Amino acid sequence: MSSNPAKNSSRNNRDHWQIAESLLPGAGLGGYSLPREVRFVIREGRGGRLVSVDGREYVDFVCGAGATIIGHNHPAVIEAVRERAGRGMHFFGALNDAALELAEELAAAIPCAERIIFTTTGSEATAYCMRIARAATGRPRVLKFEGAYHGNHDYAAFSMFPAAPAKYPAAKPDVGGVPVALDATMSVAPFNDLATVEKILAEQSEEIAAVMVEPVQRVIFPHDGFLAGLRALTHRYGVLLIFDEVVTGFRLAYGGAQEYFGVRPDLASYGKIVGGGGPLGCVAGRADLLETTNPGRKGRADYAYINGTLHGNPVAAAAGLATLRVLRESGFYDRFHARADEFRGALTDVLTQTGVPAIVAGAASFWQFLFTERAPANQMEVLASGMQRSAALDLELLRGGVYVLPNVRRFFSAAHDAADQAAVTAALGRACRALAT
Numbered sequence: 001m002s003s004n005p006a007k008n009s010s011r012n013n014r015d016h017w018q019i020a021e022s023l024l025p026g027a028g029l030g031g032y033s034l035p036r037e038v039r040f041v042i043r044e045g046r047g048g049r050l051v052s053v054d055g056r057e058y059v060d061f062v063c064g065a066g067a068t069i070i071g072h073n074h075p076a077v078i079e080a081v082r083e084r085a086g087r088g089m090h091f092f093g094a095l096n097d098a099a100l101e102l103a104e105e106l107a108a109a110i111p112c113a114e115r116i117i118f119t120t121t122g123s124e125a126t127a128y129c130m131r132i133a134r135a136a137t138g139r140p141r142v143l144k145f146e147g148a149y150h151g152n153h154d155y156a157a158f159s160m161f162p163a164a165p166a167k168y169p170a171a172k173p174d175v176g177g178v179p180v181a182l183d184a185t186m187s188v189a190p191f192n193d194l195a196t197v198e199k200i201l202a203e204q205s206e207e208i209a210a211v212m213v214e215p216v217q218r219v220i221f222p223h224d225g226f227l228a229g230l231r232a233l234t235h236r237y238g239v240l241l242i243f244d245e246v247v248t249g250f251r252l253a254y255g256g257a258q259e260y261f262g263v264r265p266d267l268a269s270y271g272k273i274v275g276g277g278g279p280l281g282c283v284a285g286r287a288d289l290l291e292t293t294n295p296g297r298k299g300r301a302d303y304a305y306i307n308g309t310l311h312g313n314p315v316a317a318a319a320g321l322a323t324l325r326v327l328r329e330s331g332f333y334d335r336f337h338a339r340a341d342e343f344r345g346a347l348t349d350v351l352t353q354t355g356v357p358a359i360v361a362g363a364a365s366f367w368q369f370l371f372t373e374r375a376p377a378n379q380m381e382v383l384a385s386g387m388q389r390s391a392a393l394d395l396e397l398l399r400g401g402v403y404v405l406p407n408v409r410r411f412f413s414a415a416h417d418a419a420d421q422a423a424v425t426a427a428l429g430r431a432c433r434a435l436a437t
C-alpha cells in the first residue's frame, strides 16, 4: 500500500491503468482483460453495484465470479470480518474456532459431507479431489467434460476452452506449460451424453479413478437423468463420482447441486460462497476417501497430501459463516430464484421487442446471452451459437454501465433490486438497438 494516501486518492482510472499496463501481464489480474474503451478500475462494491475509481457506477453481474451471492459489502459479512480480523488475520498449524464452526455447518448442509478438508481456493479443492480419487483407487485417469472449468491447475487445463470437438476420450490441454505426460491422466467426454461416457468407462474403467463434473457446466444445465445416469454408471464401473460445486454449492440450493438435482457424489469441491468472498474453499466427501489425507498415513502409497498456509483461514471462515447465515433464512432460495426468473424474463422481453435473435440461457441464478434458439446441451452447441455476436452485445452492455465479462456466464445476486433490473433492461435495449445499426 502507498505511504501517501493523498496521492492514491487523486489517482483516476487512467493513472491506475498506467500502473496496470506497466506491471501486470495483460494489464489484468488473471484470465480476463477488457478492451481499453470499456475497462475500469474498481474502487468499491455496494450491494449489486460497483463503483469505479472515476466514480462511474456499474450494475455487477460478475458478482466476484459467483462468490458474492448476497451482494457486496453485506453488513453481516463486514461485521463478522471486522470482529474476526480483530482477533488475528491468520494462524497456521493449529485449529481455529471459526474454521471448526464452518466445518460443522458445511457437514450439516452438504449431503455427501462425512468429512471436510479446507483449502484456499476452488482450484485447490478440485486438484485435491483428483488426488484423493487417484490415491484411493490407485488409478491414474480422471474423466472430465468438454469445456468444463475446474480451475487453474495442470489437470484442469484439459479441454477447458476447446474450439473443436475432441477425439473422445483423448484429452489435450488448451494452454502451454502442461507436461505431455499428463495426457495419459485425463479423458474427456461431451456433457449430457451418457452413451459416450459409458463407452469410455467400458474401455478405460481399469484406468479411471473418477468422473468429475460441473453439475451445471458453465451455463449448460444437465438434461433430466444425466447426473443420476452418471451416478449409476460410476457405480456400475466401480469409478468415483466428483461434483465440482465451486459454483453450484450454496447457489442452486443450500445443499448445492446435490440437493437441487437429488444426486449424491463421492466427493465434492467448493469455493467462492463458502468463504463469503474471502480465500477459502473445501472438499467434502465420504469419510473413507477423505481419510486418505490424514497425516497419520504419511509414508503410505494411499496418503493424499494436503496442506496450505491459508487453509481454514479464520477471517474467510467468518465471512463464509455470516454469508451462510443469510442463505439459511427461511424462503431465501424461493425468493432468490423467483427474482432471477423475473429478471431473465425481463431481459428476454427486451431481446424479443428489439428483434435480436438471442436467448437468455441458464436457469436459477445463472444467465448468459447466446445467439441460438434453444438452450445448448454441450460446449460445442455453445460455440455453434455465434460467440462473436454475443461478445458484441456484452461489449455494448459494458459501455452502458453493466459489468459482464464478454461471453462468460454471469450471475444474479440477492442484492440486485428493481432499480438494477430497470437499469440493465434499459442498457440492454440501447445495446440491442446499437447492434442493429
Ligand SMILES: Cc1ncc(COP(=O)(O)O)c(C=O)c1O
Pocket (backbone or CB within 6 Å): 065, 121, 122, 123, 124, 126, 149, 150, 151, 152, 214, 244, 245, 246, 247, 271, 272, 281
Ligand atoms: C466450477 C469451478 N471449479 C473451480 C473453479 C476454480 O476456483 P478458484 O478460482 O477459486 O480457484 C472455478 C472458478 O471459477 C469454477 O467455476
